[in-house]
Amino acid sequence: MENALVFVYGTLRKHQRNHYLLKDSKQISEQAWTYGELFDTGNGYPMMKKSNSEKVFGELYEVNQKQLALLDELEGYKVGRNDNLYERDIQTIYTDNGESSAYLYLSERACATAIASGDWKIYQLLKQKPEKVLYFAYGSCMDVERFHKANVGHFFETVIGAATLENYSMKYLYAASDGGRGDIIEDSGITEGILYETPFEAVNYLFKREGYLIGMYRATFVDVQINDKVYKDVLTFHVYDKKEELAPPEHYAIEILRGSRNRVSDAYYKKLVKQLRELNVSFELTDWE
Known part of the structure; x- marks a missing residue:
């Protein structure tokens, strides 16, 4: 199967704890963004919800199907399952070099703390x-x-x-x-x-x-x-x-x-x-x- 583009915004980002899962992937952009709203789950990782106005910032990678399967496992996603932790969806991702359609992981579960910056790394800096x-x-x-x-x-x-x-x-x-x-x-x-x-x-x-x-x-x-x-x-x-x-x-x-x-x-x-x-x-x- 063909490679896929994936937008990451939390612990999969560069120098974050789960980035090792992307070590053999191709980075397309480290200054990427998409429409969405970011929340702190309180468990050491963020959660993204859909939005038509707010922005979430992250990175864009090209992965193969084996790598995508590892990301699915990390995010608690399985095709056709009703109780996924995250759902894998497709959205338009914006970079300095144009737009692309890419996978990303979303959830509509309740979270109390919104991340106003839309950036997990900036949020961590200001919090720590x-x-x-x-x-x-x-x-x-x-x-x-x-x-x-x-x-x-x-x-x-x-x-x-x-x-x-x-x-x-x-x-x-x-x-x-x-x-x-x-x-x-x-x-x-x-x-x-x-x-x-x-x-x-x-x-x-x-x-x-x-x-x-x-x-x-x-x-x-x-x-x-x-x-x-x-x-x-x-x-x-x-x-x-x-x-x-x-x-x-x-x-x-x-x-x-x-x-x-x-x-x-x-x-x-x-x-x-x-x-x-x-x-x-x-x-x-x-x-x-």
């Missing part, structure tokens, strides 16, 4: 409140002057180093009133940025700065690399509602170049400059070139 949080800053977020102006520079004093995010490109896909803003999009590209170790208190500042609660940028987790070391499930932000790439204003371009100069690789810095020029952004580089 770890003492330290790894944060990947890219684009204008590399500019430390903005931290100091907001009186939060002390949150970002521990710099682990310049990090590389593979299979993502930085583009200007958020449309503000005066032009584009930086975003990461899943593709075959590479994005460089700065990896920080921050106190948990910095998360509230970052959520506010990125407009998380009003739907501008969404908090998510990625793996980044410094030399040969991989840092897993690092907090970063990307755009909810991506638009066609739009030239950013000069002041924003300057923030990006000021924040990245002598911090990311020379090749990546030059790529940022070239990208801005190709978008016909007018700016002076005498202070940085």
Whole structure:
């Protein structure tokens, strides 16, 4: 039989405890979403219900029939059985590269705690409140002057180093009133940025700065690399509602170049400059070139 696409949103996600069941599968997208509502079962895993307006965030994988059978077993699903823990259904899944129909596991059993973010990993972060949080800053977020102006520079004093995010490109896909803003999009590209170790208190500042609660940028987790070391499930932000790439204003371009100069690789810095020029952004580089 043919392979199938499966959308996962809980303990099957990357670095979660049941992800081993997907270790030989093909990841299609780690920034996928679908319409639904997420709940905490209170048993260490979430449950998803149907919704026409709320969103659930997760990952999309291609699996073979043997792997699908293992997922069915984990989710307590059997074809034709009346008392399944979860039902396997098909829904439209949305990614940076388009839409796909995929299997996912739903339940209509009663659950008391709704997960407002629609993201199991973000929910865990906010619930557990770890003492330290790894944060990947890219684009204008590399500019430390903005931290100091907001009186939060002390949150970002521990710099682990310049990090590389593979299979993502930085583009200007958020449309503000005066032009584009930086975003990461899943593709075959590479994005460089700065990896920080921050106190948990910095998360509230970052959520506010990125407009998380009003739907501008969404908090998510990625793996980044410094030399040969991989840092897993690092907090970063990307755009909810991506638009066609739009030239950013000069002041924003300057923030990006000021924040990245002598911090990311020379090749990546030059790529940022070239990208801005190709978008016909007018700016002076005498202070940085």
